[in-house]
Amino acid sequence: MNTPLLEGKDLHVVHRIRGGGLFGSGHVYALTGADVAIEAGSTVGIVGESGCGKSTLARVLVGLQRPTEGSLLWEGHDVWAMSARERRTVLGRGVGMIFQDPSGSLNRRMPVSEIIRDPLDVHRWKSPRERAVRVRELMDLVGLPVSLADALPTSLSGGQRQRVSIARALALDPALVVADEPTSALDVSVRAQILNLLLDLKSQLNLAMVFVSHDIQTVRRVSDRVISMYLGRIVEQAPAAGLPDDGRHPYTRALFSAAPSLLHPTDPIPLGGSVPSASAPPSGCPFRTRCWRADDVCATEMPAYDEVAVDHSVRCYHPIESTTTTTELLREATADRATAAQGA
Numbered sequence: 001m002n003t004p005l006l007e008g009k010d011l012h013v014v015h016r017i018r019g020g021g022l023f024g025s026g027h028v029y030a031l032t033g034a035d036v037a038i039e040a041g042s043t044v045g046i047v048g049e050s051g052c053g054k055s056t057l058a059r060v061l062v063g064l065q066r067p068t069e070g071s072l073l074w075e076g077h078d079v080w081a082m083s084a085r086e087r088r089t090v091l092g093r094g095v096g097m098i099f100q101d102p103s104g105s106l107n108r109r110m111p112v113s114e115i116i117r118d119p120l121d122v123h124r125w126k127s128p129r130e131r132a133v134r135v136r137e138l139m140d141l142v143g144l145p146v147s148l149a150d151a152l153p154t155s156l157s158g159g160q161r162q163r164v165s166i167a168r169a170l171a172l173d174p175a176l177v178v179a180d181e182p183t184s185a186l187d188v189s190v191r192a193q194i195l196n197l198l199l200d201l202k203s204q205l206n207l208a209m210v211f212v213s214h215d216i217q218t219v220r221r222v223s224d225r226v227i228s229m230y231l232g233r234i235v236e237q238a239p240a241a242g243l244p245d246d247g248r249h250p251y252t253r254a255l256f257s258a259a260p261s262l263l264h265p266t267d268p269i270p271l272g273g274s275v276p277s278a279s280a281p282p283s284g285c286p287f288r289t290r291c292w293r294a295d296d297v298c299a300t301e302m303p304a305y306d307e308v309a310v311d312h313s314v315r316c317y318h319p320i321e322s323t324t325t326t327t328e329l330l331r332e333a334t335a336d337r338a339t340a341a342q343g344a
């Protein structure tokens with residue numbers, strides 16, 4: 001098997017919260033035991049409810065955050081075993097990052113051409129003249145008129161600002177782009193334009209992409225593989241083409257049922273309770289406190305991450321059978337909720 005472009009092995013991120021405040025001291029388990037492999041040219045989407053660790057995983061993958069434990073390998077080389085300079089070169093050139101809010105991630109006082117040129121300057125890419133040519137090339141690539149070269153970000157529309165951040169992310173011709181909610185801060189009318197631009201660039205430049213979004217139907221549509229996260233854990237990784245029907249983790253199926261599409265119309269699968277705190281995750285399976293399939297075994301220890309099909313792994317004691325429809329799951333979960341209500 002070929003070495004993946006980027007691989008995260010058993011990644012953990014734990015934040016320590018110190019003293020005072022409403023919650024006192026403790027730890028937040030933002031990411032626990034995540035294994036991810038990204039092959040050249042492929043797109044991996046990350047889905048999950050707010051606070052499940054999507055952005056943390058994205059930040060770890062681009063090297064913006066050092067994992068508390070685990071390793072990050074770029075073409076098989078351990079990034080955090082490298083010197084700071086080597087790591088900056090490898091990840092700075094290899095990976096581009098696009099953030100959610102282009103207004104927050106662009107220097108308001110720098111003109112567009114300088115923002116796009118910045119990574120070229122930092123990495124001392126070729127000569128100043130060649131950098132200027134490259135900036136023009138990048139503006140053209142992302143559909144920004146050259147007349148905007150001297151404009152400040154504040155004078156641009158949200159869509160134009162996101163085009164500037166895409167150009168900056170692509171400046172050093174990276175093999176991988178990590179896009180964290182790249183369209184959610186934009187007006188609905190320009191979201192599709194920016195998404196289509198990203199997809200065009202991805203195929204034109206044969207980019208690998210990590211795509212994080214709350215919009216799970218878009219994630220499914222643009223990705224080759226989808227990672228489903230719950231409370232800092234990857235609970236399932238599945239080929240996007242089979243989703244949602246082939247989702248084997250109850251959480252993945254519940255997530256998709258809450259955002260139905262015309263192709264997959266359904267009522268939301270009812271879940272019990274609310275998302276537990278990332279400071280005090282439940283024992284065993286993190287999803288068990290809300291899962292209609294949970295029983296005593298789910299509270300014992302973390303279920304293994306089993307491969308149920310090619311490129312398809314799931315962390316569950318009671319995975320959904322490949323033949324079970326969402327309508328059947330809805331019935332199962334509704335009956336479980338009714339029993340719980342009677343017992344209350």
Ligand SMILES: Nc1ncnc2c1ncn2[C@@H]1O[C@H](COP(=O)(O)OP(=O)(O)OP(=O)(O)O)[C@@H](O)[C@H]1O
Nearest residue numbers: 015028029030049050051052053054055056057278
């Ligand atoms: N610097 C920090 N200090 C303490 N806790 C943090 C910090 N950063 C993130 N967290 C916590 O880590 C967990 C994961 O956060 P993260 O931002 O990765 O989730 P997310 O899935 O991207 O959420 P959203 O979809 O709302 O952006 C959350 O419980 C969050 O509150």
